[in-house]
Amino acid sequence: MLYAILCYHDEDFVGSWSKEQDAAVMSKLALVQNKLKKEGRLGPVARLLPTTAATTLRKDDPPVVLDGPYAETKEQLLGFYVIECENLDAAVEVARDLGAANPGGAYEIRPVGVFDAGTRAK
Amino acid sequence: MTDVAWIDAAITSARPQAVGALLRYFRNLDTAEEAFQNACLRALKSWPQHGPPRDPAAWLIMVGRNAAIDEMRRSNKQDALSDEAAVSDLDDAEQEIADRLDGSHYRDDILRLLFICCHPDLPATQQIALALRIVSGLSVKQIARAFLVSEAAMEQRITRAKTRVARAGVPFETPGAVERSERLAAVAAMIYLIFNEGYSASGETSEIRMPLCEEAIRLARLLLRLFQSEPEIMGLAALLLLQHARAAARFDANGELVLLEDQDRTLWNQKLITEGVALIDKAMRHRQSGPYQVQAAIAALHSRAAKPEDTDWAQIDLLYGALEVMQPSPVVTLNRSVAVSKVRGPEAALEMIEPLGDRLSNYFHYFGVRGAFLLQLGRNDEARVAFDRAIALANTSAEAAHIRMHLDRLMRDSKPPVVRF
Numbered sequence: 001m002l003y004a005i006l007c008y009h010d011e012d013f014v015g016s017w018s019k020e021q022d023a024a025v026m027s028k029l030a031l032v033q034n035k036l037k038k039e040g041r042l043g044p045v046a047r048l049l050p051t052t053a054a055t056t057l058r059k060d061d062p063p064v065v066l067d068g069p070y071a072e073t074k075e076q077l078l079g080f081y082v083i084e085c086e087n088l089d090a091a092v093e094v095a096r097d098l099g100a101a102n103p104g105g106a107y108e109i110r111p112v113g114v115f116d117a118g119t120r121a122k
Numbered sequence: 123m124t125d126v127a128w129i130d131a132a133i134t135s136a137r138p139q140a141v142g143a144l145l146r147y148f149r150n151l152d153t154a155e156e157a158f159q160n161a162c163l164r165a166l167k168s169w170p171q172h173g174p175p176r177d178p179a180a181w182l183i184m185v186g187r188n189a190a191i192d193e194m195r196r197s198n199k200q201d202a203l204s205d206e207a208a209v210s211d212l213d214d215a216e217q218e219i220a221d222r223l224d225g226s227h228y229r230d231d232i233l234r235l236l237f238i239c240c241h242p243d244l245p246a247t248q249q250i251a252l253a254l255r256i257v258s259g260l261s262v263k264q265i266a267r268a269f270l271v272s273e274a275a276m277e278q279r280i281t282r283a284k285t286r287v288a289r290a291g292v293p294f295e296t297p298g299a300v301e302r303s304e305r306l307a308a309v310a311a312m313i314y315l316i317f318n319e320g321y322s323a324s325g326e327t328s329e330i331r332m333p334l335c336e337e338a339i340r341l342a343r344l345l346l347r348l349f350q351s352e353p354e355i356m357g358l359a360a361l362l363l364l365q366h367a368r369a370a371a372r373f374d375a376n377g378e379l380v381l382l383e384d385q386d387r388t389l390w391n392q393k394l395i396t397e398g399v400a401l402i403d404k405a406m407r408h409r410q411s412g413p414y415q416v417q418a419a420i421a422a423l424h425s426r427a428a429k430p431e432d433t434d435w436a437q438i439d440l441l442y443g444a445l446e447v448m449q450p451s452p453v454v455t456l457n458r459s460v461a462v463s464k465v466r467g468p469e470a471a472l473e474m475i476e477p478l479g480d481r482l483s484n485y486f487h488y489f490g491v492r493g494a495f496l497l498q499l500g501r502n503d504e505a506r507v508a509f510d511r512a513i514a515l516a517n518t519s520a521e522a523a524h525i526r527m528h529l530d531r532l533m534r535d536s537k538p539p540v541v542r543f
Contacts, residue, residue: 053401
């Protein structure tokens with residue numbers, strides 16, 4: 001079963017990391033990702049730009065385009081993983097590993113209903 | 123991340139909001155800063171033991187406020203606390219305060235904090251130093267290092283700035299719409315100054331001063347998060363990101379400045395470029411142009427060109443034309459002339475800068491650019507005169523060295539070489 005792991009964290013906090021801290025977290029995360037890659041379980045991974053770069057389209061009639069993220073929250077959606085896991089326990093296990101590499105904030109684990117890898121070349 | 127690094131990042135990111143709120147309570151910058159320092163000391167003790175609070179800013183505000191009130195009570199020998207001030211149970215109060223920190227409040231708190239740093243009475247250098255100390259929380263030592271002055275001199279500069287700000291009185295009422303947008307413009311200008319302080323560094327000092335650019339970007343992002351729909355703030359953030367993206371290519375191994383056209387574009391930071399271009403794209407949808415947006419759009423066109431010859435000079439010429447209307451200045455016209463020389467040739471460009479001679483008679487770049495145009499036209503003797511004048515006016519050894527290179531070529535070649543500016 002495919003699971004999406006949605007990464008929430010305070011982007012002010014993440015933005016306050018020094019370049020070295022950021023690089024250290026990323027290289028620890030890469031270790032977890034590499035393990036999943038070897039097992040053939042790693043789907044798309046994305047790190048999103050800050051919410052200041054976000055635009056929201058409200059599907060009113062007519063649709064309204066607004067600056068900023070959909071939700072004003074203390075912690076923001078900063079990225080996501082899509083990972084093949086046997087069951088929820090395995091997905092929680094992956095989230096734990098990722099969390100150990102990048103503490104703070106929260107991961108929302110959501111089973112994927114429909115998945116289309118798309119056509120974009122690598 | 124280690125505990126210490128974690129706490130450090132949490133305090134840094136909470137600082138503008140926390141000091142801003144404490145300033146609103148106490149209406150005195152020194153008291154607010156001291157209260158925040160006290161709260162940080164307690165955080166260093168408490169957080170590793172009890173784990174991080176859910177909302178570090180709310181925690182720091184409340185603990186700082188209580189500490190300052192205790193302090194005042196001790197010094198005033200008052201014994202009764204007002205109900206509002208007496209917060210005994212940390213956990214409940216944290217949530218309560220977090221709820222009270224609704225968007226509008228903390229937005230104005232942070233804006234006020236930034237705004238008092240750019241009081242018109244303060245010279246630019248004091249504005250920047252004050253903002254870095256109060257808003258960013260850099261130590262006096264760090265700021266002194268970035269400004270290449272002694273710690274004592276910087277301490278004095280900041281103290282003087284604080285005295286002036288205190289005398290001027292801080293505006294505490296919630297600002298109206300017009301006032302808010304005036305504050306926003308002043309704060310944006312100050313953030314740009316901080317950036318330029320780092321960006322204009324020479325090769326030897328660029329590494330030391332680079333953190334100023336990074337801090338300015340952090341502040342611009344913060345401001346944009348508070349004012350999500352302001353196209354000029356998007357433009358400012360985009361401009362800083364796009365300029366900073368070139369940092370690794372701007373100096374060669376000897377610390378000499380490398381001109382845009384000669385830079386190794388593979389060294390440009392694509393992540394920053396992506397973010398900058400995304401922001402300028404967003405800003406332009408508002409169709410309310412402004413100087414930051416136009417300058418960012420120019421920077422975006424440069425960063426979109428994989429090779430210098432791919433640069434869309436015609437579009438850059440148009441954008442500089444727009445900038446000339448918004449911010450008429452001989453320097454803008456001079457910059458535009460470089461684009462004009464690419465689109466319509468050196469003769470048209472030379473004609474364009476001819477009238478600027480009086481106002482830019484002591485400006486290094488004027489003579490550098492003028493010399494380059496003359497050289498392209500094969501008017502070597504006149505070019506030599508312009509280059510000589512440029513060398514006399516050079517601000518850094520890198521600038522002088524660059525012009526000397528042209529002069530050397532002039533001596534060597536009989537034919538006019540291709541000069542890039």
